[in-house]
Amino acid sequence: MQQFRAGEMVHAYLLTGARGLGKRTFARVLASTLFCMSEHKPCGVCDACRRVWDWNDPDVITLFADDGKQIKVDEVREVIRQVGQHSFGTGHRVVLIEPVEKLTPGAQNCLLKTLEEPLSNVVFILMTHELTATLGTIASRCVRVKMQPWPDALLGDTLEKLGYDRAKIPMALGLSGGNIGMAIECLEDAAGDEESRSFAAKVLASKSDADILALSTALKDGKGDAEQYLTALETAFHQALMMKAGLLPEEALSRYPKGWVDSLSHVDEAALNRLLEAVFLARRRRAGQVNWQSTLDQLMMTILEEQKSWQRS
C-alpha cells in the first residue's frame, strides 16, 4: 500500500494464497490507490475509485479465468497490446491476471517476456491460489505478497459490518480458519437453506422410531435437495465436534434442538465421528444409485440408535 501511495511500485507483484483470502479485492484496492483523486488514497468513494471497483476503468485490464478454462497466449498478447497504447487517465496502467496457474505454457512465456522488459507506468498484479514450481520463473520476476488468514477478531468485526447475523458469526469463524471468502460462504449457506436445516433439527430431535417414520413419510412428498439434507446433518455433527474440541462456543449450535445440544456434554468424540461416518456412507450409497428414500431412512435410523444410546449412558 505504501509503495502504491507513494508511486514507488515495482512493475510486477504476485499475490499468493488460498482462494477466498481476498487477493482480488486487495488487487483492486491497490489499483484504486493509483487512480484515486482524494487526499487519502484510496478513498473508495470518488469517481476513480468507483470505476476501478466496478471494473469499469479502461486503465485497469483484467484477465480472469473464472470459467475454469486456461488463459491462452492470444489473450495475453491482446493485453500487452492494450497496455502498449496511451493510457486514458493518470498515465498508469494496471493489469490483473488470476489465477496465473491457468496460463498455458505459451501464455506464460509471453507474459515472462513482458516482465523481463517492463513497460513504463504499467503494473502487473498477478494472483495465484497455489504457487507451483512451474510458476517459478514468473514468480522470480515479481515481488511476492503472501495473503494471510485474518485474525478471528478482525474477521468477526468485518462480517458484522457486512451485515451478517451476529449469532452465526462464531460458527463461520470456526469453520473458515481466517478465510473471509469461506466464512461468507458458510454464512450464505446457513442463511439460504432453511428447509434442510429444519430437516436436520427434526432428525436430531427425534426420540423414537415413530418420529423417524413420520419424518420419512413427510419427506416422500418433499422436494428437498438430497445433497443439502446430508450437508445439513454433516454440518451439525461437525460443529458438535468443534464445540467439544473447544473451537466453537456453545452458542454457535443454538439453531439445533436444545435437548440435543445438552446431550453432547456426555458424548465422546468417537460417537460424533460414527455419525459423520454414517453420513459419509449415505453419500456413497447415493452416488452408487441406491434408492434415496431407503438410504435416508437407514441414515435416520442409525442416528436415532446412536442418540438413544446417549440417553442410556
Ligand SMILES: [Zn+2]
Ligand atoms: Zn478515491
